[in-house]
Amino acid sequence: MEERPFSDISYRLYLDEDKFMGSKCRKCGQLYVPPRHFCLECRSEDMEWYEMKGEGELAAYTCISIGPAFMIEEGYDRKNPYCTGVVTLAEGPRIVARIEGVDASDPEAIKIGTPMTVEFLHRGEGEKAKTFLAFRPS
């Protein structure tokens, strides 16, 4: 695989390509998502890119009715809330992501432990184009 630096910029470039990538320590095997350029466990800088399976379980969530400006631009508001959450990935690490495919106006119905699959949300055009990491119930 091509060697992009282990940075947030690279992480976002991969998301644009529908790839969910972390970094893995070649010495001790520890995984980091978003990627880190050195290992917090063993201090090694010998890292490699690792493509995550994109599967996990919902560990926590919040439904938001008054979000930041870019979410309001997407049409989310008090009448149309959205969800963000924490997903425990099959490989172990946890990640914060948008939660799609759930009824954010009925948070009580959303269940911790629901199996989730990664989804890449491409929003905006041209220079404003951005990809958001999301998960939805499998």
Ligand SMILES: [Zn+2]
């Ligand atoms: Zn390590």
